Each structure stands twice: as C-alpha cells, then as structure tokens.
C-alpha cells in the first residue's frame with residue numbers, strides 16, 4: 111500500500127474513534143451535540159503539551175488526552191444535563207467555539223492561532239487502527255450490557271427510565287464523559303498524525319462533521335456509525351479539490367438522507383444477517399418500482415454521458431485515464447496531504463457523480479410521472495367499470 | 497394492620513387547576529385497594545405524586561412510616577414502589593424481553609469494567625437477568641413474544657408487559673394505572689385473574705386505578721373514590737357501590 115492509502119486508513123480510524131464517542135452520546139443517549147470537536151481539541155493539546163513540554167512518552171500521553179477531555183466533559187455535563195438534554199445541545203453550540211477561542215488566546219501554553227508545530231509523528235497506521243479496534247470492541251461490549259440498556263432507556267423515555275430506578279441525569283453525564291474520552295483520544299491521535307495542530311482544526315465544521323456521520327449512519331447503531339465514517343470520510347476525500355464546498359456537500363448529503371431514509375443508513379439496527387436480508391428484500395422491491403427502474407437507467411446513462419459531454423468546468427477525462435490514476439494514488443505516487451487538484455482523478459470522479467445524479471433524478475422524476483399517469487388511467491378505467 | 501402507603505391532606509395544584517385537594521387515605525400492608533373516580537378526578541396525579549414525578553403542593557405522604565414527600569423518582573424505586581402508566585410508557589423500539597431486562601437489571605449489578613470487557617460477573621449476571629425476565633414474561637403470558645418490538649404488541653399485551661416490567665423491580669407496593677383500559681370483556685377477566693394471582697404470589701400491596709367500577713368491585717378489598725381531586729367515599733366495595741356521592745359522581749359524568 112502506498113502512503114496515500116495508509117494515510118486514508120489512519121484518518122478513517124481516527125475519525126471513527128471520535129464518531130463512536132458522538133454515537134454513544136447522540137445515538138444511544140439521545141442528546142444532540144454540536145461541540146464535540148472541543149473535546150478533540152482538549153485531547154490534542156493535552157497530549158501535545160505533555161509530549162513536547164514534559165517529555166511524556168506518546169502512549170500515556172494519548173490516554174491522558176482522553177482522560178483530560180473526559181474530565182472536562184464531566185464538568186460540563188454536571189450542570190447542563192440535569193433535566194433533559196436540550197440544555198446541553200444549546201450549551202454545546204457555544205462550548206466547542208469557547209474551547210477553540212481559549213486555545214487561540216492562551217498563547218503562552220497553546221501557541222495560539224498559528225498552531226503547535228513539531229509534534230512527533232507517533233500515530234502510525236497500526237497505532238490508530240489498534241486504538242480503534244480496542245475502543246470499538248469496548249464500545250460494542252458497553253452497548254450490549256446493563257449500561258447500554260440504561261442509556262437507551264434514558265433516551266427513549268426518561269420518565270419511565272427514572273421509575274425503573276435509573277438516575278437519568280447521572281447516566282447522561284456518564285455517557286458524555288465516556289464520549290469525551292473517545293473524542294479526546296481521537297484528538298490526541300490526530301495530533302500525532304498531522305504533526306501539527308491548530309485551533310481551526312477543531313471548529314464548528316468538525317463538530318458538525320461528527321454529528322453528520324452519526325446521523326448518516328443511523329442513530330443508535332454502532333455499525334452504522336462505522337459505515338458513516340467510512341462513506342463520509344471517503345466522500346470528503348473525493349471532494350477535496352473543492353474543499354471550500356465541503357460543508358455544502360455535507361449539508362446536501364444530510365438532507366438527502368433525511369428525505370430518503372430518515373433513520374440513517376442502518377436505523378437502530380446493527381450489521382448482521384437479519385439486516386442484510388432485509389436490505390436485499392428492500393432492494394428487490396425497489397427493482398419492481400417504476401420510478402426506481404428509471405432512476406437506475408438514469409445512472410447507467412449518466413456514466414457514458416459524463417464522458418461524452420465532458421463539461422469544461424469539471425474537466426472530465428476519459429475513463430481509461432481516470433482508471434489509470436487510481437493505481438498511482440494507491441501506490442503512493444501522489445502523496446497523502448499533497449494538493450490533489452493537481453491530479454485529475456477527483457475531478458473526473460466528480461463529473462461522473464454529478465452527471466449520474468442529474469440523469470438519475472431526471473429519470474426518476476420521469477418514472478414517477480409515468481407511474482402517476484398510469485394510476486390516473488387505472489382509476490379512470492375503474493370508474494368506467496362501475 | 498400497618499399502613500403501607502398513607503396520604504395526609506395531600507394537595508396538588510397546576511397553576512390555577514387544583515388537581516388534588518386535601519386527599520387523605522391509606523393503603524394497608526398486603527391490601528389490594530382500588531382508586532376510582534370519573535375522568536379527570538386526579539387519580540393519575542396521585543400516582544405521580546407518590547412516585548415523585550410531581551412535587552406535592554401541600555400535605556404529607558408516608559410509605560411504611562417514612563416521609564416520601566421529597567424523594568426523586570429513582571429513589572422511590574429503591575423503597576420498593578413500582579408502577580405502570582395509563583399512557584403506556586414502554587420502550588417501543590426495544591424487544592419485549594429487553595424492556596423487562598432493562599428493569600430487572602436493577603437488582604443485578606456489575607461494574608463498568610466488567611461491562612466494557614464482558615469479563616468477570618458479566619456473563620453470569622446477564623444470564624440471571626435474562627432468565628428472571630423470561631420467567632416474568634411467562635407469568636404474564638408473553639414468553640412467545642419475547643423477541644418482538646414492544647411497540648408492535650396489541651394494547652392489551654402492552655399493558656401486561658408494563659406489569660411484568662414493574663414486577664421485575666421486586667416491589668412491595670405496586671401501583672397500576674388503568675391496566676384494563678382498551679381491553680374487551682374477556683381480556684379484562686383474564687387480567688383480573690392475573691392481578692389477583694400476582695398479588696398473592698409476590699406478596700404485594702396493590703393500589704389499582706380503574707375507571708370502570710365493576711372490575712374494582714370484583715377484585716378489590718377496599719375502594720377509595722375521588723371526584724374533582726377530593727375524597728368522596730372510602731370503604732369495602734359493597735358500600736361504595738351504593739354510596740350516593742359515588743353514584744352522583746358517576747351519573748353526573750354520563751349526563
């Protein structure tokens with residue numbers, strides 16, 4: 111594998127850890143958050159300062175980063191999670207930004223907005239993937255235990271939960287603390303991966319990204335969270351040439367999910383034989399749907415169309431050229447972190463996606479109209495038969 | 497007999513609405529008592545006060561001689577009080593079994609580290625919780641539906657599930673809020689048998705809210721009747737049935 115692939119895998123693992131934390135708090139405990147990047151920042155800066163200023167080895171520093179974020183989350187949760195989660199959601203809006211601003215202005219310790227350079231590159235792919243594996247197993251186990259049931263009970267009906275003996279506010283704070291730990295570890299790993307941290311890396315956009323992943327994957331599904339991370343991280347990577355529109359694409363993806371599948375990719379189900387079978391039967395049912403058939407045809411038409419017309423704005427290239435780019439990306443000919451817009455591949459990919467989407471939506475709409483006309487005809491026929 | 501639950505001059509108002517006025521009554525240890533009254537009489541509010549969902553505006557509530565006025569909902573459970581809800585409050589998306597297990601774990605604890613590692617007491621305790629929950633589901637006749645999402649059960653069965661869930665807390669006082677609502681005559685009669693049976697087998701004290709008089713008359717030892725938030729009659733079912741105030745309250749409603 112080339113550097114680029116290894117970089118992507120590492121980044122995936124790091125994002126995944128933070129997303130699991132948010133999934134526990136938002137998906138399983140039912141409290142929306144828009145400030146979890148703040149906990150990542152606390153983890154990142156804690157471990158960085160420990161390593162550079164105090165010479166602590168990286169392994170304990172990562173754990174310390176997680177614990178610092180956990181402690182901070184606990185302190186914030188105590189007053190804001192007393193009654194129901196809504197207060198926390200509002201507080202979290204300001205919280206993430208507040209943490210960022212403190213880091214930006216506390217220059218003597220954090221070196222301010224210009225960032226903290228010179229962090230040793232301790233987050234290799236095995237380290238990141240190892241952390242992710244251990245934390246994922248821990249999270250799966252936690253969800254399938256008394257704590258998991260307690261969190262879900264507090265989420266689904268906090269009155270009923272409290273009358274089953276759960277101190278619901280304590281459980282909410284506990285859930286937030288654990289999710290803070292996950293985000294703190296993720297931030298620490300990110301610091302060691304980038305070798306450089308800066309407050310803007312943990313801004314509102316990062317918090318939104320984390321929540322988007324969890325909503326996209328399905329609230330209350332850990333495997334959905336893993337899949338959400340995978341898809342959204344790769345989509346982000348694909349659209350890197352137009353990174354200034356990244357938030358727009360995130361918004362678009364979220365709106366699409368909410369319209370087409372409000373419960374997210376997985377809903378509250380975990381990946382397993384049952385959910386696979388259900389997805390297959392759904393897909394089968396879709397092929398019998400006129401509108402969906404047209405949509406599929408649209409996608410198939412979209413691929414050649416995107417190559418034939420090659421709109422100059424996206425500078426589409428030939429299929430052969432596009433495919434030939436992939437091995438060079440994978441083998442590391444294009445370094446991870448190097449500006450990708452110099453390579454043509456993502457532009458071509460973008461062209462395909464856009465053309466497919468346009469063709470599919472036109473075809474889908476056409477299918478819908480045909481279905482409607484048929485229905486009207488049918489009802490007329492039925493009317494005559496009477 | 498000792499009083500299990502005793503209310504002394506309890507008041508509750510919501511802004512201008514005086515939902516409970518000066519209610520005083522007691523439920524003796526081991527009794528199966530009924531709380532009746534027309535819609536809006538304040539019965540559910542009494543349950544909400546006893547279980548700490550609302551704070552009392554005035555008066556005293558005692559459970560086995562100890563004041564429970566200021567207790568939080570989860571502290572009430574520790575004393576041995578469990579309840580069901582008139583407007584079902586099941587975890588609708590979770591399975592029937594998981595609903596009961598969520599409550600049954602109250603008496604089976606293991607630590608956080610055992611939970612994240614699935615080591616130590618995790619396996620044995622989870623099995624105990626599961627077995628106990630399945631046992632309770634068998635008691636209420638839901639064992640064959642254990643894997644189904646609770647929200648997909650018919651209403652009558654959801655009410656039984658609420659009873660099973662409350663029982664898994666091993667209460668000594670069980671508060672049932674209109675457990676027969678929405679059931680047909682046959683279902684009501686099997687529910688009656690179930691309530692009488694669990695009352696005996698679990699050595700419970702039960703306070704049962706019921707809107708329909710006949711069910712209460714059949715199974716309760718003693719009946720408390722209220723209207724407009726106040727007590728209007730109290731005594732054995734036979735006396736209550738012919739009580740002029742009670743008749744007036746119920747007839748008044750039908751007009």
Ligand SMILES: Nc1ncnc2c1ncn2[C@@H]1O[C@H](COP(=O)(O)OP(=O)(O)O)[C@@H](O)[C@H]1O
Nearest residue numbers: 510513515533534535536537538539540541542
């Ligand atoms: N949370 C609340 N806020 C305002 N009014 C309430 C509330 N709960 C109950 N009430 C009022 O108290 C009265 C008694 O209600 P309730 O106890 O539910 O009657 P029921 O005897 O039918 O169970 C009703 O008039 C109801 O509107």
Ligand SMILES: [Mg+2]
Nearest residue numbers: 539540541582
């Ligand atoms: Mg009621």
